[in-house]
Amino acid sequence: MDFITGNTSVVAVVVAVVIVLALLSFVASRVRRVPPNEALIVVGRGAERSEGGGISSPQKVIIGGRTFVWPIFQEGFTLSLEQYQTPVEVQAIDANYIRTAVKATVNFKVTGTEDGVRRAAQRYLLQQQQLPVIVQQSLEGSIRGLIGGQPVDDLVKNFSRLAADAVNETKGELAELGLQIETMNIREIETPGSTYLADRGRAEAAVAKQNADVAEAEAERIAALARIGNTQQTAERQLQLDVRQAQIKAETDRANAEASAAGELARATQDKLVAEQESIAVAEQAKVNQERLNIDVRQPAEAAAYASVQNAEAERDAANAAVEAEAFRRTQLADA
Numbered sequence: 001m002d003f004i005t006g007n008t009s010v011v012a013v014v015v016a017v018v019i020v021l022a023l024l025s026f027v028a029s030r031v032r033r034v035p036p037n038e039a040l041i042v043v044g045r046g047a048e049r050s051e052g053g054g055i056s057s058p059q060k061v062i063i064g065g066r067t068f069v070w071p072i073f074q075e076g077f078t079l080s081l082e083q084y085q086t087p088v089e090v091q092a093i094d095a096n097y098i099r100t101a102v103k104a105t106v107n108f109k110v111t112g113t114e115d116g117v118r119r120a121a122q123r124y125l126l127q128q129q130q131l132p133v134i135v136q137q138s139l140e141g142s143i144r145g146l147i148g149g150q151p152v153d154d155l156v157k158n159f160s161r162l163a164a165d166a167v168n169e170t171k172g173e174l175a176e177l178g179l180q181i182e183t184m185n186i187r188e189i190e191t192p193g194s195t196y197l198a199d200r201g202r203a204e205a206a207v208a209k210q211n212a213d214v215a216e217a218e219a220e221r222i223a224a225l226a227r228i229g230n231t232q233q234t235a236e237r238q239l240q241l242d243v244r245q246a247q248i249k250a251e252t253d254r255a256n257a258e259a260s261a262a263g264e265l266a267r268a269t270q271d272k273l274v275a276e277q278e279s280i281a282v283a284e285q286a287k288v289n290q291e292r293l294n295i296d297v298r299q300p301a302e303a304a305a306y307a308s309v310q311n312a313e314a315e316r317d318a319a320n321a322a323v324e325a326e327a328f329r330r331t332q333l334a335d336a
Contacts, residue, residue: 036064044074061114086132092147107182120178142169159186
């Protein structure tokens with residue numbers, strides 16, 4: 001009995017765990033996570049939401065979040081909020097009764113608000129692939145009206161205004177459908193079945209070529225005048241340069257001549273000073289030689305001559321004295 005009771009308890013625990021896991025798995029499977037590029041519309045009991053003014057909506061819209069969808073009582077539907085792209089091609093008669101074709105590319109999406117999602121869900125929740133067709137039809141009507149109201153020349157001159165006018169005219173209609181246009185680009189405007197634009201293009205090209213030729217001739221004339229002016233200015237500048245170079249050369253030659261003359265004069269003055277100094281030196285040398293001659297020759301000669309004269313005078317005086325003495329002696333003798 002204890003064994004049976006123990007096994008029963010184990011089985012009960014296992015069954016309870018399995019039930020709990022199943023419930024958790026079931027609950028997890030009913031939790032819907034909504035990415036930012038989608039909207040979840042929950043319908044059924046308990047999905048009603050109160051909007052502004054006390055109006056109750058039978059759908060609950062979840063954008064970028066999560067919610068629990070009750071089984072049996074509720075069901076959830078997804079609506080893409082991603083951007084769609086579709087081409088639009090329209091042919092109509094313009095104001096001048098010329099068949100005109102407009103080719104454009106449109107980027108659009110479901111309006112990312114609860115009201116926009118509800119409007120879109122009410123109309124094409126299960127037919128989302130028809131969205132490009134709906135947008136094409138709305139834009140075709142507005143573009144046809146715009147083409148018929150003005151000549152093709154004006155359409156060609158301003159693509160962006162045509163696109164802006166088409167978007168503005170369809171904005172309210174698409175908002176009622178829960179849609180909004182992101183961008184619209186006009187790719188091309190043609191006149192099928194006629195060469196109207198081509199002819200206008202040739203005429204404009206001819207005028208443009210004529211204007212270009214005139215502008216080119218004028219540019220060449222201006223360039224020629226500029227070249228002549230540059231040549232004249234260059235010649236004048238060259239003449240000024242030659243005159244200035246001649247002036248500089250004359251000034252240089254005069255300065256060189258003055259420097260050369262000054263050099264010759266300086267050399268002559270220097271030579272004169274040297275000659276004067278040499279003359280003074282020679283005179284001084286002569287004086288020195290004269291003094292040396294006086295000392296070495298004249299004075300000894302004069303001394304010798306003087307000595308000779310003195311000797312001769314002494315001898316003469318001695319002879320005279322001897323004669324006088326002899327005469328005196330003789331006189332004395334004679335007297336004696």
